[in-house]
Amino acid sequence: MRISIVGSGYVGTTIAACFADVGHDVVNIDIDEGIVASLNDGQSPIHEPGLDELVAEHAGEGLRATTDYAAVTDTEVTFLALPTPAEDGGHIDLSVTKSGARSLGAALGESDTDHVVVTKSTVVPTTTEGTIAPIVAEESGMSVGDDLHVGMNPEFLREGSAVSDFLGPDKVVLGAETDRAREALRGVFDPLVERASDPPVIETGIAEAEMIKYANNGFLAAKISLANDIANVCREYDVDSEAVLSAIGLDHRIESEFLGAGVGWGGSCFPKDVAAIIAAARGVGYEPMMLEAAVEVNDRQPVRLLDRLREYVDPAGARVAVLGLAFKPGTDDIRNSRAIPLVEALSEAGSDIVGYDPVATDNFHGRYPDIDYADSAAAALDGADAALVVTDWPEFADLNGEFDAMATPVVVDGRRIVTRREGIVYESLV
Ligand SMILES: NC(=O)c1ccc[n+]([C@@H]2O[C@H](COP(=O)([O-])OP(=O)(O)OC[C@H]3O[C@@H](n4cnc5c(N)ncnc54)[C@H](O)[C@@H]3O)[C@@H](O)[C@H]2O)c1
Ligand SMILES: O=c1ccn([C@@H]2O[C@H](COP(=O)(O)OP(=O)(O)O[C@H]3O[C@H](CO)[C@@H](O)[C@H](O)[C@H]3O)[C@@H](O)[C@H]2O)c(=O)[nH]1
The missing domain is CATH 3.40.50.720 (NAD(P)-binding Rossmann-like Domain)
Structure with a gap:
């Protein structure tokens, strides 16, 4: 055709x-x-x-x-x-x-x-x-x-x-x-x-097709938020959230994809689409409470990550390495990346921020020209007082000896990707 x-x-x-x-x-x-x-x-x-x-x-x-x-x-x-x-x-x-x-x-x-x-x-x-x-x-x-x-x-x-x-x-x-x-x-x-x-x-029908798209994205975003909610409860009980979420994912009615708990969802679609369908629903007189809660949980995850950091390091004046600037691995897209609220909060707290991403550094630099950027994770960690892991790039899973060059080896992992090891203070968000 x-x-x-x-x-x-x-x-x-x-x-x-x-x-x-x-x-x-x-x-x-x-x-x-x-x-x-x-x-x-x-x-x-x-x-x-x-x-x-x-x-x-x-x-x-x-x-x-x-x-x-x-x-x-x-x-x-x-x-x-x-x-x-x-x-x-x-x-x-x-x-x-x-x-x-x-x-x-x-x-x-x-x-x-x-x-x-x-x-x-x-x-x-x-x-x-x-x-x-x-x-x-x-x-x-x-x-x-x-x-x-x-x-x-x-x-x-x-x-x-x-x-x-x-x-x-x-x-x-x-x-x-x-x-x-x-x-x-x-x-x-x-x-x-x-x-x-x-x-x-x-x-x-046409309106059904339009709604299927929002239902799809709303459901997936809410699924991640529910996984985060459950993982947050797990953490308070010192229960391994990964063991819990992978077990429930085996139930075919739940399914394992999009149960990845961590610092939350970003990107060019989930945030704007969930916001749009909430606004549209309110416009026709319905308050979509589950979708609103999904956003609330998502907004809270970066705040919780910083709370973890504060347990070890005062961000004021501390050199903080932010590992991962893209909204997810495999892209240089930073739209609504979880690194954005983190970098903004750290800047406000007076941290000395150094960002690293395998491919998204230029895009992030365009939006935040005033923070430092490193050209490798090792360079970002060198001399840092703490590291936040924000995007689950596979290369972060291989980091090991690089942590030895940190001034204080505090690693707060927002994606549960770094392996816990001797010699670092490891904190997982979930
Ligand atoms: N990006 C995704 O992963 C994805 C997936 C599913 C659905 N969507 C939806 O698809 C739509 C498009 O998203 P996208 O990510 O491709 O957008 P985009 O911003 O990547 O691309 C839009 C293109 O439209 C062009 N454009 C702007 N005004 C124009 C005009 N008047 N006439 C002709 N071209 C014009 C721009 O130059 C740009 O190349 C959105 O509604 C988005 O929500 C996106
Ligand atoms: O278990 C998971 C899975 C994803 N994410 C996060 O969710 C966000 C979105 O990820 P993903 O869905 O892989 O990326 P998109 O390219 O934004 O794709 C979504 O948005 C598109 C645009 O509407 C839709 O077409 C896709 O179906 C839908 O998955 C990212 O920040 C991920 O880090 C998690 O936190 N945990």
Whole structure:
């Protein structure tokens, strides 16, 4: 099929390259000329395992990019993969999505064929039909359900494994209200589903598809917070939380993934999506207490980590090594990283902070230029009064003799990754 994708960030680029790989003819539309040039040169504008290879293979053939929305008129289906950040107060900020919908509508107005517009972005229920579709219809002069059809296809890929997640999904959710939109979505996904050995395909309504995405992220975030709550109780009883959580994970009704207790969840999705669905629920008169509690537990974990530190070291004037700045291992993304509240609290307490991350140092430096940075964990630990382990990078599990160079070998581990050993004062958060 001929597909256009508006927005070529983490999601837009990944799905474009993967759709091209399963045989579709894809055009990416982005306002960023650098991104467009990079894609047309066969280079992925973002770093994801396997993506460079796919972009290099399909650029100039099944995959091309442009800044010109007119390209949509040569396609049958357009996916909107634009950012939907949170405003102050958590509400979803639809300004970029609305602007993209206006440009899309204006371009479609120049065509006399019908078109299917699919929301790929994470949006709160009713956004596709209540906000996006009316804008596209008004700008194009098309009529929803007649020559303009809309759908919603939430995305569940994770950063760091975006290509393999997209090409091997646990499920595919196709939200549509008309046969034309449903058929188009099936046409797009059939080759992928076939190649992925038939994962479940859920055909549902548009608002249900929108809500499935929030339910998925809300549940996973709350699952981690519940694991943290349980681990915090374990710690008060001096019970090994890892033994407890791995045992409950064997119950197939609980399942072991996302029971990793520690300093909490961050990233570009969980915080903003949980905030957005809480704000949306309050807007329709419902107080989602479990989701609110999930946020509260998450916000408390970095505070608890610093409490552990204070049991051994007064942060005022102490040199504190912060190991791990990315929001999770395998990425240089620092959005809502747990290192952020920790560095801010340490700065306020007057600590002399030295940060280290295998790949995220430049991004963190851009936001916090005034702290020190080391180019290895060993260099960060050298002379430090304490170390906080914030991201579970595998290399931190191998640290050993490096702790001997600390001024005082206090290690407070927010991810239970460092091995307890002779010669260090080891404290685990959970
Ligand atoms: N990043 C993830 O892991 C992930 C996973 C699932 C769902 N999502 C959701 O997907 C959506 C997109 O997220 P992302 O991480 O890909 O965003 P992103 O910020 O990485 O990319 C967005 C792209 O849109 C482009 N853009 C901005 N305004 C535009 C306009 N008017 N016209 C055309 N292009 C424009 C930007 O230049 C950028 O390249 C969000 O709703 C997000 O919540 C993200
Ligand atoms: O057991 C765990 C698992 C994860 N995390 C933390 O949770 C956050 C999110 O991790 P992860 O889900 O792996 O990363 P994302 O790339 O943010 O992916 C999430 O957000 C995406 C955007 O919506 C969704 O598409 C994915 O399905 C969803 O997993 C990170 O800070 C992790 O450190 C834990 O603390 N404990």
